[in-house]
Amino acid sequence: MPKIGLLVGREESFPRAFLDALNGLGRDDLEAEMLKLGGTRMDELCEYDVIVDRISHDVPYYRLALKQAALSGTRIVNNPYWCSADDKFLGYSLAHRLGLAVPRTVLLPNKEYGEEVSEESLANLEYPIDWEGHVEWVGLPAFLKPAIGGGWRGVNRVDSIEELLHHYDRSGRDTMVLQQAVDFDRYVRCFCFGRKDVVVCRYDPEARAYLPLDDGWLDKKLLRRIERDSVTICEALGYDCNTVEFAIADGIPWAIDFTNIAPDMEIWSITPEYFDRVVDGMVSLVVRLADQSGEVPHPRWEDLLAGPGASKRRSKKTSKKRSASKASAKTKASSKAAGAAKKKTSKKAAKKKTSGKTRKAAE
Numbered sequence: 001m002p003k004i005g006l007l008v009g010r011e012e013s014f015p016r017a018f019l020d021a022l023n024g025l026g027r028d029d030l031e032a033e034m035l036k037l038g039g040t041r042m043d044e045l046c047e048y049d050v051i052v053d054r055i056s057h058d059v060p061y062y063r064l065a066l067k068q069a070a071l072s073g074t075r076i077v078n079n080p081y082w083c084s085a086d087d088k089f090l091g092y093s094l095a096h097r098l099g100l101a102v103p104r105t106v107l108l109p110n111k112e113y114g115e116e117v118s119e120e121s122l123a124n125l126e127y128p129i130d131w132e133g134h135v136e137w138v139g140l141p142a143f144l145k146p147a148i149g150g151g152w153r154g155v156n157r158v159d160s161i162e163e164l165l166h167h168y169d170r171s172g173r174d175t176m177v178l179q180q181a182v183d184f185d186r187y188v189r190c191f192c193f194g195r196k197d198v199v200v201c202r203y204d205p206e207a208r209a210y211l212p213l214d215d216g217w218l219d220k221k222l223l224r225r226i227e228r229d230s231v232t233i234c235e236a237l238g239y240d241c242n243t244v245e246f247a248i249a250d251g252i253p254w255a256i257d258f259t260n261i262a263p264d265m266e267i268w269s270i271t272p273e274y275f276d277r278v279v280d281g282m283v284s285l286v287v288r289l290a291d292q293s294g295e296v297p298h299p300r301w302e303d304l305l306a307g308p309g310a311s312k313r314r315s316k317k318t319s320k321k322r323s324a325s326k327a328s329a330k331t332k333a334s335s336k337a338a339g340a341a342k343k344k345t346s347k348k349a350a351k352k353k354t355s356g357k358t359r360k361a362a363e
Helices: 014-021 058-069 080-084 087-098 131-138 159-170 220-237 266-291 301-306 310-360
Strands: 003-007 031-034 050-053 075-077 106-109 142-146 156-158 176-180 185-191 199-203 208-212 242-251 252-257
Touching: 003 014, 003 087, 003 266, 014 031, 014 266, 050 266, 058 075, 058 080, 075 266, 087 106, 087 176, 087 252, 106 131, 131 159, 131 176, 142 159, 176 208, 185 220, 185 266, 185 301, 199 220, 199 266, 208 266, 220 242, 220 252
Parallel strands: 003 031, 003 050, 050 075
Antiparallel strands: 106 176, 142 156, 142 176, 185 199, 185 242, 199 208, 242 252
């Protein structure tokens, strides 16, 4: 019987609605509950087929325990290996290479590193930082924000180099990015489930509030592009659950923020208009993953990064290569045999021709 576990933080409405929806499906072969962790042994197998993780980004023990659970073949939403590796700058660079519209972004050296990092360890850093050059490329106004973070922590708009330096000097040990500001006329936040289903929400980033949908606020072509770009980003990052934010300017959706591994899903935050659709999206995703659970192959690090099914894909690819290699060898053998037969036939023909010439000469 597939078993689903939920790992949460300071949430109330979403966990209750999510578990009620799963257990209310009427499936006797499916069980969902809050999971409990109180020490994890290195040799234990995780009892859950799927774990929905909403808090391990803030609790180190949870994150490490989930990585160990992945060795058992447990599908975790989201993959703790990728979540430990990603950052916003990687996301911007990746989205740019995928052909999405992304604001110009510069990764900056830290303001502070702490006592454990000496000046000798920073010998490769250029000093002073070329602030004028970076600002000229990015443009003003711009945003200074952490490369790893969320919830709008440490995000500041800057309209001059003086403002930039003021906020940078207060960034501490955070690694910051400087990003072009987009003068948008509409803004959307999209929930993406299973790299497939997208719930597009109207959003006000300044008020940090979800807004009611209006008829015709997005034309179909723009809506389809937003949905497609959301899926493209989540596919590339390997996220099963994510929110992707777009600032729309002159009909172009600019990807602004899209590494939100545990997006806020509380009903009083996302409003009842979107809440039911978001809960349904997560339920559909988890049921689909639970139904796909099966035998666990021998784990490899690259498979843990790629997620379940990677070893099967690799085996299939290897099998194809072997088949292609066998076919190639067979073709070569056939060609060799054909060449030998042709050579033998040529020799017989030459011998026959020579014999004929000899008889004619004798006559």
